[in-house]
Amino acid sequence: MESLETLLEKAEVAHGHLCAGQILGVRMALLGLKQLEIEDPRGADRKRLVTYVEIDRCATDAIALVTGCRLGKRTLKFRDWGKMAATFVDLATSRGVRVVALESSRELARHKYPEIESKSQQQMKAYRELSDSDLFEFDWVKVDVDPAELPGQRGERFLCPRCGEGVNFGRFIERDGELLCLACAQPEVRYWRPDR
Ligand SMILES: [Zn+2]
Numbered sequence: 087m088e089s090l091e092t093l094l095e096k097a098e099v100a101h102g103h104l105c106a107g108q109i110l111g112v113r114m115a116l117l118g119l120k121q122l123e124i125e126d127p128r129g130a131d132r133k134r135l136v137t138y139v140e141i142d143r144c145a146t147d148a149i150a151l152v153t154g155c156r157l158g159k160r161t162l163k164f165r166d167w168g169k170m171a172a173t174f175v176d177l178a179t180s181r182g183v184r185v186v187a188l189e190s191s192r193e194l195a196r197h198k199y200p201e202i203e204s205k206s207q208q209q210m211k212a213y214r215e216l217s218d219s220d221l222f223e224f225d226w227v228k229v230d231v232d233p234a235e236l237p238g239q240r241g242e243r244f245l246c247p248r249c250g251e252g253v254n255f256g257r258f259i260e261r262d263g264e265l266l267c268l269a270c271a272q273p274e275v276r277y278w279r280p281d282r
């Protein structure tokens with residue numbers, strides 16, 4: 087595994103800036119991978135890992151960078167729970183570890199560097215140095231990754247009779263005897279509406 091410093095340099099390039107969230111995200115991913123004994127997530131072990139992130143903030147980019155898990159590879163799953171937490175799942179062993187950043191870490195950062203005025207500078211310095219147990223809590227968990235969400239799973243391709251759009255991965259459901267895409271079947275949960 088690359089060093090914290092090397093990963094932070096890469097995270098800064100990928101994310102556009104270095105921030106406390108990047109440092110927390112890199113360390114969170116390193117801790118998860120260490121527990122799973124996954125050494126080379128972007129190389130030899132790249133088919134083993136699926137990561138669930140529970141927030142879409144700076145740390146999320148850092149987690150994706152360290153793990154190599156990406157939306158486009160179906161290995162990064164987003165659960166919008168607003169929590170600084172992520173679960174790392176080893177598909178090879180079916181083990182999972184959920185890591186959550188401790189609320190108390192902010193307080194620790196303040197106590198460690200009271201002379202630094204900027205809260206983000208305080209956190210950036212402290213989050214490099216504090217121990218894993220000062221920053222995080224983790225638990226072993228079981229995750230039943232939906233086979234339809236696995237990387238490499240192709241599923242059926244389907245053409246929605248109502249909107250005419252193609253749908254991958256079997257993402258369609260039956261409504262009144264008709265098979266429809268999710269947007270046509272459940273207009274009430276659609277995130278968009280026609281603008282006309
Ligand atoms: Zn950031």
Ligand SMILES: [Zn+2]
Binds near residue numbers: 247249250268270
């Ligand atoms: Zn449709």
